[in-house]
Amino acid sequence: xxTSSTEFKGYDQAQYWVAPARNFRSSxxxxxxxxxxxxxxxxxxxxxxxxxxxxxxxLIVADLACGNGVWLTELHSRLAKNNTxxxxxxxxxxxxxxxxxxxxxxxxTLKMIDILAESIPAELKGIYDVVHIxxxxxxxxxxxxxxxxxxxxxxxxxxxxxxHAISTVLKGALRAQGIQKDWVDVLDTHLAAFGFxxxxxxxxxxxxxxxxxxxxxxxxxxxxxxxxxxxKATSPDAPMTRETWIDLFAKGVKExxxxxxxHQGRIMTAIGQKPL
Ligand SMILES: C[S@@+](CC[C@H](N)C(=O)[O-])C[C@H]1O[C@@H](n2cnc3c(N)ncnc32)[C@H](O)[C@@H]1O
Numbered sequence: 001x002x003t004s005s006t007e008f009k010g011y012d013q014a015q016y017w018v019a020p021a022r023n024f025r026s027s028x029x030x031x032x033x034x035x036x037x038x039x040x041x042x043x044x045x046x047x048x049x050x051x052x053x054x055x056x057x058x059l060i061v062a063d064l065a066c067g068n069g070v071w072l073t074e075l076h077s078r079l080a081k082n083n084t085x086x087x088x089x090x091x092x093x094x095x096x097x098x099x100x101x102x103x104x105x106x107x108x109t110l111k112m113i114d115i116l117a118e119s120i121p122a123e124l125k126g127i128y129d130v131v132h133i134x135x136x137x138x139x140x141x142x143x144x145x146x147x148x149x150x151x152x153x154x155x156x157x158x159x160x161x162x163x164h165a166i167s168t169v170l171k172g173a174l175r176a177q178g179i180q181k182d183w184v185d186v187l188d189t190h191l192a193a194f195g196f197x198x199x200x201x202x203x204x205x206x207x208x209x210x211x212x213x214x215x216x217x218x219x220x221x222x223x224x225x226x227x228x229x230x231x232k233a234t235s236p237d238a239p240m241t242r243e244t245w246i247d248l249f250a251k252g253v254k255e256x257x258x259x260x261x262x263h264q265g266r267i268m269t270a271i272g273q274k275p276l
Pocket of ligand 1 (some may be wrong): 030034064065066067068070071091092093094113114115116117133134135136139
């Protein structure tokens with residue numbers, strides 16, 4: 001089992017993404033996850049959103065917590081096929097997985113921004129036709145913690161622009177730490193309560209033939225999160241020690257070799273429009 005040499009303080013889920021040892025492994029996993037998500041959804045931009053943007057002179061799209069930028073670079077290919085000119089901006093707290101700018105398509109720019117801590121540069125406010133955010137659920141502890149994310153999205157969007165949020169979370173995970181993911185099932189109502197208009201939630205069942213790929217994707221995360229749990233020697237009373245996790249993980253892997261799969265069954269897309 002691979003464990004990071006990085007010791008994390010406590011159980012802060014956000015720390016997982018800023019640990020230096022994540023790099024190529026995390027990026028490879030995000031590439032795999034991207035294509036599994038695409039197998040499930042069949043779209044990069046939800047078709048009704050894409051249709052209502054068709055004919056725009058120039059599309060301006062932001063991807064919050066963009067990881068390695070794969071969603072943006074694939075969107076670039078899709079838009080280029082339709083001769084749509086686009087400015088595609090990705091923001092992430094950790095630039096280590098960004099491709100070198102030399103390998104990014106023209107129009108795609110990736111910037112290091114902590115979307116929860118930093119104020120958005122004035123020149124980016126109110127300019128985006130679409131703000132996309134995908135697989136950020138793990139960083140949002142509960143419905144209350146959703147508000148800062150919606151605030152940033154709303155600041156970036158122009159009036160009438162679309163928030164396009166995709167959840168891939170395993171809802172049962174991390175309950176012992178007080179982390180609640182029930183908001184994922186009713187994200188459209190949270191968007192409406194925040195002030196977004198025309199909110200809707202689309203539920204997409206995963207394909208059975210992708211279950212093995214999803215299982216591998218989650219096992220890679222679970223293998224790495226061992227470093228989030230304290231060793232027994234320093235925290236014998238911790239609800240989960242690193243040693244217990246490593247033991248459970250090994251048993252879990254064995255079960256997957258006997259046919260058990262790990263996946264969350266479905267992926268949700270939540271859409272909302274910033275009021276005009
Ligand atoms: C599960 S990955 C998803 C990446 C990408 N959205 C995708 O679907 O391929 C979560 C991403 O959130 C980023 N992240 C975590 N906290 C962040 C923050 N406060 N501001 C910006 N990005 C953040 C991580 O660095 C990581 O790239």
